[in-house]
Amino acid sequence: MRKRVTLKDIAKIAGVHVSTVSRALDSTARYSLTPEVVNRINSIASELGYEPNRVAYGLRTNRSMSIGIMIPDITDILFPPLIRGIESVLEPLGYTGILVNTDEDPERERHQIGVLRQHGVDGLISGAAHRDDPALLRVFEQGLPLVTMTRRLDNPKVPYVINDEEDGFRKIIAHLYSLGHREISFVSGPLNLSTGHMRLQAVKRNCASQGMELKSEDIVVANRFDESEGRRSTLDLLNSGSNATAIVCANDRLAIGAYAALREFGLSIPGDISVTGFNDNPLLEMIPPGLTTIRIHQFEAGATCARVLLQLLQALPPEKQGTVLPVKLICRESTGIRKLRD
Amino acid sequence: MRKRVTLKDIAKIAGVHVSTVSRALDSTARYSLTPEVVNRINSIASELGYEPNRVAYGLRTNRSMSIGIMIPDITDILFPPLIRGIESVLEPLGYTGILVNTDEDPERERHQIGVLRQHGVDGLISGAAHRDDPALLRVFEQGLPLVTMTRRLDNPKVPYVINDEEDGFRKIIAHLYSLGHREISFVSGPLNLSTGHMRLQAVKRNCASQGMELKSEDIVVANRFDESEGRRSTLDLLNSGSNATAIVCANDRLAIGAYAALREFGLSIPGDISVTGFNDNPLLEMIPPGLTTIRIHQFEAGATCARVLLQLLQALPPEKQGTVLPVKLICRESTGIRKLRD
DNA sequence: CTGAAAGCGCTAACAC
C-alpha cells in the first residue's frame, strides 16, 4: 500500500518545520502564521492529498474523535433510524461512530464496552441499557461521557433520552375508552428494560384513572420485544378465557405477533377484538389491518442523544439529566368499537 | 475521567521494564519470558483492569484493528443482516467495524472514504459500490484491502461477493413459464448499480431462452430500489396498456410498490396479474398476498465478505476474485396461473 | 512568527 503523506513530508517540501505545518493546518492555530506560508502549506497539502492521521492525533490529544454506539441488535428495524439521527449531528463535527451489538446479553455488553474503551472512544451512546446495568454504571462512574437512548437506567443520574411512554399509553387507553372498551389485556415487554417496566406502569395507571379494568390475569409479560413472544403471550391470554375486548401491546412487534395468534383463533381484528402497538414501524402500513399505534420520533431521538453527548464531551453540565420526547397517536384499522356481548 | 492504566503503571508495580510487560501480555512473545514473571504481570494487569490502548498500538504497528463498512443506508432492511454477518467473523478476531452511510451519493462516498482513511482502517467492505466508482477504484489501486458486498464494480479486478442473480431470475422465469405466462413486464433497478444491470440482463436472457416475450415497452427502469419507485414504475406500465400477465420486479421493495399500484388500478394479485420480487425480506410474509421471491443469504454474504477481506489483510492472494452465493426460489401466493384472455 | 524538543502508549530491533 502506498505510504500515507505525513506532516513531515509536507514540511520537507515547504522547507519549514513540522510544527509549522501542524499550525498551518489547524484553523485555531493558523492565526499565528504568515498568511503566505499558510497558503503555501495548504496548497502543498491538498496537492499531496494529505489526510490527517487521527490515530496519531488521538494518541497525542487523547481524543479519538469516535464515539461508541451500542445497540441490542441492528437487525431490529427500530434502531437504524436512531443511528442515522446520531450520525446527522455527530458527523458534521468530524466524529465517527463505532457500532456494536449486544444481543441483550450482559456479558457481551461488558465485552463490547471493553472493545470501545480500547479504541478510546470519546463517549458512548447506548440503546442497549438495562434498568440495572452494572457495566454501564461503571462507565458512568469512570466519567466517560454516556447517554442512554430510548431506554434508561433506574439510576437517575445517568443522562437519557426517552420517549413519552406515559403519554403514549394515556392516549391509547383514552382512545380505547372512547370506542367503548372497558376491559383490556396487556402484552408487556420484558421488565428488566425501562421500556418494558415504564409501559406496564403507564398502562396500569391510565386504566385506573379511566376506570378501566386490567386484571392481573390479563397481563402477560413477554420475554422479548418480538413477534414470536407477541404470539406466545397472546395465545396464553386467549387460552385463559379473558373477557377483554382489546389487546394493548407494549410495542409493534408484539402486536404483529398478536395478529398471528388471533388469526389462529379465528378472531377478526377489530371485529372481535382490537389491538394496539407502540413505535409505528414504517412497514406497518402494509400489514392489514393497519395497526393503531404510537408514533415516536426515532431519528430525532438519536439526534437528541448526540446533542446531549456533545455537551458532555465539552464537559458542560447537561441542561437536564433526562429528555422526554413527545409522541403521537396514529389511528388505523386495528381498533374499533367494542364488540357487543352476545 | 479516571486515567487509564498503561504498561508503564504495570511495569512500575511489577518492578520490570515496560517492554517486559508488553511481551508478557503478547501471547506470541510470551515464550521468551519466565512463566513466573508472565503470571505476575498478568495478574497485576487484570487486577488494575488494564485495557490495551489500541490507538497507541495502531500508531506503532500501523494496524488499527478496525475495518470500514460502507452502506448506502442502514435504514434499508437489506443491510443490517449483512453487517451482523461481517461482525460474526471479524469480531472474534478483535476487529471492530466503523459504519458509514453513503446515500448512494458519490460525493458523500468520497468523503466517507476519507474519514475511514483518517481512522486508518485496515480494510474496507463496501455495500455501496457503483458499477463505475472512481473513489473505490482509487482505494483499490492504492492497495487498501477492499471487497464489495452484494454489488460489484465493472472492473473485474476488485474482489466481490454477490448473489447468483442469473440463477435467481432463471428460476423466476421458469416458474412463471410453468404457470402459463408467456409475456411479462419487468421493473428494473437503477442501471448504474451492478444489481440493477445484472438483473435486467438475467431477465432478458432467460426470457429469450424460455421463448417468453419481454418487449422493450414492458421494461421500465426505477430510479431507486424502493417502494415509491416500484409504484411509479408499475403505474407507468399499467398506463401503457401492456398485455403482460406478470410483473417481475428487480427486488422486493419494488414489488411492494407494485402491489400499491395494482391496488390503485383495482387489479388483484395473482388473479389478474402475478408479481415477483428478489431478496426475501423477513417482513414479507406478513404482507398479503405473500410475495413469490428469491431468497438470498444475507448474513452469509456479509460473513463471506469478511472472510475474503481477512485473506486480503494477511496479504494472501484471494482464492478467487469473485464469489457468487447460491439463491433459492420461495413460492408464495403472489404468482398464479395465467389469467385467460377474455 | 517559526523552530526545537518532548512525549502520548506502545512495539520491535538490538543489546547484554
Next chain:
DNA sequence: GTGTTAGCGCTTTCAG
C-alpha cells in the same frame, strides 16, 4: 530472559 532505545505522526509548550 530482560533492559535499552528508537520511533510511529502528531500537538504543544518553550525558546528565540
